[in-house]
Amino acid sequence: MSFDPVPSSSPGFGTPAHPIRPDKSASIATRTSILPILLPASTLRPIAFRTFTRKHNLTLSSPALQSLATFVGKNCGSRWREDGLAERILDEVAKRWRKAGGGVIVEEGKGASLKAILQMVEGNMSGGRIIDPKTAPREGLLRTMNAEGVPRLHPSTSMTMSGDQELEEPGDTMIHPRHWVKVIEAFDIPRLTYNAEKKHFEATKSKPSLFPDPSHKTALFRDRYNIVHQRLLRNESFQVSVTSTGVLGLQRSASSFAKNQAYRLTPIANLLGRSGTSHLLLGLLSISPTGELSLADLTGSIVLDLSYARLIPEDGAWLTPGMFVLADGIYEEEENVRGSALGGNTGVGGAIGGKFVGISICGPPCERRDTSLGLDIHENNRNISSSGGFSWVDFLGVGSERARGPRMREIQTRCLREVHDGLELHRRLKIVVMAEVNLDSTKILDALRKIFGLYNGMDLRERPLAFVLIGNFVQKAIINGGGQGGSIEYKECFDMLALILSDFPSLLQRCTFIFVPGDNDPWSSTFSAGASSAIPRHPVPDLFTSRVKRAFATANSQVDRGHISEPQGEAIWTTNPSRISLFGPVHDIAILRDDISGRLRRSAVGVSHNDTEIGEARSNTANLEDQVYAQDQPGAGTSSQASHTMKSARKLVKTVLDQGTMSPFSQSLRPVLWDYASSLQLYPLPTAFILADCDAAPFCVTYEGCHVMNPGKFIPEGELSSMTWIEYDVLKNRGRVKEDRF
Incomplete structure (x- = not known):
C-alpha cells in the first residue's frame, strides 16, 4: 500500500484530519459552477470582429452575434473577459463553422448550423473553458456538469477540440479512383441564388415546382444579371480609379473601350436627361413588344440601335435575344418616340424614351475558375487568396473548395499511386465520350462493338474510368404508342445494346457507363415530337433499361471481390444536363446535349461593320480575349487554327462561357424550368465542359482554363464505316478527337 501523507484523527475509522486533496479530474468537476449574466451583443462585438473577421475572414450577422453573446454570457458568466475565455470560444466556433462548410457570412441556414455548433461546444465546456477530450482525464469528463447541474457525456476521444487537426474522412480507405466518381443530376444540384446585398450565394428557401409562380421567371433573369454584374465588377478593368483618367467622354467616331481607362457602368434609368452623352451599359438583349431590339437591366429598358455598331472582337461571338451584353454608345433622346407613349419619361422598370446608338458591343468578359473561387495558384500549390472569392460555397453538393479541396487532392495523389515489383506506377484517368449514339442503327451498333473491343484489350491502367454515351438514342422522336417510334421499339434498342455489352464482361466489371438523354428520348419527346x-x-x-442493368449484374456476379479494392461496374442514367464530380470539388465536368450552334445561327442579331464611322478603336477586354483564344492551344497561330472549323468552335465556346449559362437564350427559343435554372449556370467555370452539339464539327478547345469538348456525331454525316469520339484525360484536362473505322 502507498503511504498516505494525510494523518487520521481517528485511526479506527480512518477519518482524516484534513479534507482529502481532490485529484485533477475532481477539480475539473468542482469548477463548473458559473453564474450566468446578460451579455450585450455590442459589448462582445469588438472581440467577435477580431476573431471572426480578421482571423478567419468571416462575417457575423446580427442574429448570430446575439446568439454568441447569449452563449458566452451563459457559459462564462462574469469571468468572460478573464484569461480570454470568450475569445477562445469564438475561435473554436469559427473553426467548426469552417469545417462544416459554412459560408463567409455566419448565419443560420441550410448549410452549417450555428445552433448545432454551439450545442457541440457547450458539451465540451467546464468552468467557462473548453476541455480537450484527448488530454482531459476520462473520469473528469464523465462528471462534468453543465450550468443547470445536469451531467453531460462528451463525444468520443477521437474528436479533437483544437480544430488544428483534420478529421479523418470516413472513405479514406477507398484508394480506387472510381470510388470518388459521382454523377450529379440537375435536379440534385443545390439551388443557389446570388444575394446582391450580401455579395454572397445563398440557398433558395422556396420549394421547387414545375408550375411555379410567374415571379420566378423574373427572378431567373435577375439572378443571371446579378451574377454577370458582380463578375464584371471583379474584372481589373472596372477596378481602376477613374480620377487619374478624368471624365470618360466619348466621340461617336471612337469607342470608350480604350487602353488605360477605367470602365464605369451606367444604369439605363440614369440616361434620362443626358442626351448626347456616351455611356457603357450592361443589359439583356430582348425584343420589345413593338418588335424593336432593346436592352434591359434592373432599372429599365431602352431601344438599341446597332446600325453603327462594331462587334468586339469581330465575328468572335454570337449575339441573340436572351444574352447579356456590354454596349458602348451614345444616348439620343427624342421628344416623340415611335411606338412609345412614355416620351422622355420612364416608369418603374419601364421603357425609356429615345434610343441608345451602339458604337461597340461585346459579351461580358469571362472569369477563370480559380479567380471565382479566390485561389492563388503557384505551380502545383493552391492557396486561398485575400482578394475574395466563393471558395466556401458548395456549388455541387460535394463540398466546397476550401473545406474539402486540399484533402481531396491528397486522396487523389494516393489513389493514383501503384507499386508493382518495386516500381511506382501511376494510373491514368480517362473518360470516353460518344454523342448521337442512335441505337436503332445497325451501323452504330457495329461501331459500338468495335470501340468496346478496342478498350477491352487495353491494360487495366490504360482503361477509361467511364464511358459517357449521349443521345439521341433513336433517330426519330419516340411517341407513346404502338407502331414505328413507339415505346416497345425503343426498349428493343437498349436490349440490343445489352447484348453487345454482355460480350465484354471485363468492361462491365471495371468501368462506369453514363447515359445522357437527348430531345428524342422519352418522355419529353412524346409531347415535343423532337422539338426543343x-x-x-x-x-x-x-422501364427501358432493365436489360442493360441485368447485364451489369450478371458480369459483377462472376467476380469475387473479397480482396479487390476496385468498386463494381455500373450503369447510370442521368439528366440532361448533368455533372460528373471526381474527387469532390477537384474535378467538375459538366455535360449538355443540345444543338446550340444551329439555334445561334437561326436567331443571331446582325451587327454592321462600318470602319469609316467607327474607326479602329479596340477594347482592352477584346485584346485580352484574343490572347486567351491563342493560349492553351497547341500550335497557336498556325494555318490549321485559322480554319473555318476552329473559328466556329472558338466562336461557339466563347459565346456560351461568357454568358455563364448553358442556355443563353430567351424562353421562347429554349424553354428552361424556372426553379431549376441554377443547375444550368457555368459559374464558376467547370474544369471541363462536354458540349454535345451535333450541328458542329468535333473539337477540343480551352478557354479561360475550361476545356470544352464536342464529340460531334458518333458516325458523321456521309460516312459509312467511320466513327468519331473523344478521349478525355482528366489529370491533364485535355481531350483528343479520335477516329477509327469499323
Whole structure:
C-alpha cells in the first residue's frame, strides 16, 4: 500500500484530519459552477470582429452575434473577459463553422448550423473553458456538469477540440479512383441564388415546382444579371480609379473601350436627361413588344440601335435575344418616340424614351475558375487568396473548395499511386465520350462493338474510368404508342445494346457507363415530337433499361471481390444536363446535349461593320480575349487554327462561357424550368465542359482554363464505316478527337 501523507484523527475509522486533496479530474468537476449574466451583443462585438473577421475572414450577422453573446454570457458568466475565455470560444466556433462548410457570412441556414455548433461546444465546456477530450482525464469528463447541474457525456476521444487537426474522412480507405466518381443530376444540384446585398450565394428557401409562380421567371433573369454584374465588377478593368483618367467622354467616331481607362457602368434609368452623352451599359438583349431590339437591366429598358455598331472582337461571338451584353454608345433622346407613349419619361422598370446608338458591343468578359473561387495558384500549390472569392460555397453538393479541396487532392495523389515489383506506377484517368449514339442503327451498333473491343484489350491502367454515351438514342422522336417510334421499339434498342455489352464482361466489371438523354428520348419527346423541350430534363425511365442493368449484374456476379479494392461496374442514367464530380470539388465536368450552334445561327442579331464611322478603336477586354483564344492551344497561330472549323468552335465556346449559362437564350427559343435554372449556370467555370452539339464539327478547345469538348456525331454525316469520339484525360484536362473505322 502507498503511504498516505494525510494523518487520521481517528485511526479506527480512518477519518482524516484534513479534507482529502481532490485529484485533477475532481477539480475539473468542482469548477463548473458559473453564474450566468446578460451579455450585450455590442459589448462582445469588438472581440467577435477580431476573431471572426480578421482571423478567419468571416462575417457575423446580427442574429448570430446575439446568439454568441447569449452563449458566452451563459457559459462564462462574469469571468468572460478573464484569461480570454470568450475569445477562445469564438475561435473554436469559427473553426467548426469552417469545417462544416459554412459560408463567409455566419448565419443560420441550410448549410452549417450555428445552433448545432454551439450545442457541440457547450458539451465540451467546464468552468467557462473548453476541455480537450484527448488530454482531459476520462473520469473528469464523465462528471462534468453543465450550468443547470445536469451531467453531460462528451463525444468520443477521437474528436479533437483544437480544430488544428483534420478529421479523418470516413472513405479514406477507398484508394480506387472510381470510388470518388459521382454523377450529379440537375435536379440534385443545390439551388443557389446570388444575394446582391450580401455579395454572397445563398440557398433558395422556396420549394421547387414545375408550375411555379410567374415571379420566378423574373427572378431567373435577375439572378443571371446579378451574377454577370458582380463578375464584371471583379474584372481589373472596372477596378481602376477613374480620377487619374478624368471624365470618360466619348466621340461617336471612337469607342470608350480604350487602353488605360477605367470602365464605369451606367444604369439605363440614369440616361434620362443626358442626351448626347456616351455611356457603357450592361443589359439583356430582348425584343420589345413593338418588335424593336432593346436592352434591359434592373432599372429599365431602352431601344438599341446597332446600325453603327462594331462587334468586339469581330465575328468572335454570337449575339441573340436572351444574352447579356456590354454596349458602348451614345444616348439620343427624342421628344416623340415611335411606338412609345412614355416620351422622355420612364416608369418603374419601364421603357425609356429615345434610343441608345451602339458604337461597340461585346459579351461580358469571362472569369477563370480559380479567380471565382479566390485561389492563388503557384505551380502545383493552391492557396486561398485575400482578394475574395466563393471558395466556401458548395456549388455541387460535394463540398466546397476550401473545406474539402486540399484533402481531396491528397486522396487523389494516393489513389493514383501503384507499386508493382518495386516500381511506382501511376494510373491514368480517362473518360470516353460518344454523342448521337442512335441505337436503332445497325451501323452504330457495329461501331459500338468495335470501340468496346478496342478498350477491352487495353491494360487495366490504360482503361477509361467511364464511358459517357449521349443521345439521341433513336433517330426519330419516340411517341407513346404502338407502331414505328413507339415505346416497345425503343426498349428493343437498349436490349440490343445489352447484348453487345454482355460480350465484354471485363468492361462491365471495371468501368462506369453514363447515359445522357437527348430531345428524342422519352418522355419529353412524346409531347415535343423532337422539338426543343424544357431543360433540365429527366433521365431515360427505368422501364427501358432493365436489360442493360441485368447485364451489369450478371458480369459483377462472376467476380469475387473479397480482396479487390476496385468498386463494381455500373450503369447510370442521368439528366440532361448533368455533372460528373471526381474527387469532390477537384474535378467538375459538366455535360449538355443540345444543338446550340444551329439555334445561334437561326436567331443571331446582325451587327454592321462600318470602319469609316467607327474607326479602329479596340477594347482592352477584346485584346485580352484574343490572347486567351491563342493560349492553351497547341500550335497557336498556325494555318490549321485559322480554319473555318476552329473559328466556329472558338466562336461557339466563347459565346456560351461568357454568358455563364448553358442556355443563353430567351424562353421562347429554349424553354428552361424556372426553379431549376441554377443547375444550368457555368459559374464558376467547370474544369471541363462536354458540349454535345451535333450541328458542329468535333473539337477540343480551352478557354479561360475550361476545356470544352464536342464529340460531334458518333458516325458523321456521309460516312459509312467511320466513327468519331473523344478521349478525355482528366489529370491533364485535355481531350483528343479520335477516329477509327469499323
